[in-house]
Amino acid sequence: MIREPRPLRLALRLVVIGYLALLVLWPVSMVVVNTFSDGLGNLADAFGNPAVTSGLRLTLEVAVWSVALNLVFGVGTSLLLTRYEFVGKRTLSTLIDLPLAVSPVVVGLALMLVYRRDAPLGGALYDLGYQIIFATPGMILATVFVALPLVVREVVPVLQEIGDEQESAARSLGGTGWQVFWRITLPAIKWAVVYGVVLALARSLGEFGAVKVVSGNVSLRTQTATLVVEETYANFQQGTAYAVALLLTLAAVACITVVSILRPKEARA
Template sequence: MIREPKPVRWVLRLFVICYVGLLVLWPVFLVAQRTLSPGWQAVVSSLSSPEVLLGLRLTGIATFWSVLFNLVFGVGISLLLVRYEFRGKRLLSVLLDLPLSVSPVVVGLALMLVYAKGTPVGRFLYGIGYQIIFATPGIVLATTFVALPLVIREVVPVLTEIGDDQEVAARSLGASGWQTFWRVTLPGIKWAVVYGVVLTLARSLGEFGAVKVVSGNISLQTQTATLVVQDTYQDFQQQTAYTVSLLLTLAAVLCITVVALLRPKEKLS
């Protein structure tokens, strides 16, 4: 462990506190203050409005499927990247980071070009009764895409660190592939998976750009909670905007806090 002089440590601590305070704590505090200042009756009234209820419902649906899809896909792709060698492996690893490097608005536009009703894929899906764009499936698809790499980037380093010695030993003793995964691999990466899920959950709750493009932002039909925040704030319904914003923030912070408290403390060597 590096031991810096005491003045240097205090300066670094002060810098970190100011940085986090100005960028995170102070804005969140102001949102909470504006939300609670009119009283709890105003908060309850804001949450009971039809547009807020629908927005929270759509956000919950999109977040659930995003977490589920990215959990299954993320663990599978992580195992593929770490445990197997194949052509195009490096290219695949680079492509998986694309959702983090491309603007969500661009992601939404790209999905429109693929799944809109006037495209070949969109016409086919619409013909068999599935509407993607300007409907809930499009919202789920956009939310899933923007959170795609989060589970993978948490699991891959842990899989690399623990190696495959225990997995090879389990298979040599007669364990099947599923038995090896459930009893050997998964216990070793469980906290990485949990953190990836929490990050995916927080990212999905706050998605705005891609969802706004593919949903059409139709009031009382395809508005998620973040879109409700924008519309109500622009319509001078600040109390509703503050309330929904605080609710989304508290949900994300609660998930991260619970995981941080439950995770075993790492022993320092």
């Protein structure tokens, strides 16, 4: 292994620590400093504000739905992509990544054009009693969209790596498809599914642009926590904005910490 000379090594280390401190650590620590600048007052104000509590509740509801849908869709699609042959498989595999590269605003626009009341599909759903745009279902759709590739991208490589010898063996011994999935496949991909879910959760709690377009951003009704941060900051309630941002930051840091603690476990196994 090449070893850079000691001064160079220290210089590189310094550059990296300096860059990460100035770009990420220091700014993110400001949210803590600013939230507690007057003791617990900002947090108390935030929790006393019905717009904040309703935003947090809505964020949680949207995130739970989005994660659940992504879990089912993600595991199912991963199995299809790794275990079966069908026409259009490579196209599906490339298109799955599309949400990673599309602007959240475009995601919102796309969903709005299809599911608003005066569009054919949106209108039909509205007549059946389901309002999608400017309501919770539209926000769930937008969140599912942006978090879509995360579970698939975690699970597919693990499925490819474990191969299907054990699954074929179980099947040849008479296991049904369901038994093979529960007893053989799922235990092998369990950690990948957990990472995928945690990442999808982090993404879902934090979605902003797509939800802003489809929700209509109505306080107390269709405003999620991230939209509350924007509105309270713009309305000079900075303390409240920082308090809500702190909660979102803690959730995000908790998610990535969980993933980084879990991950070495897989390497040991």
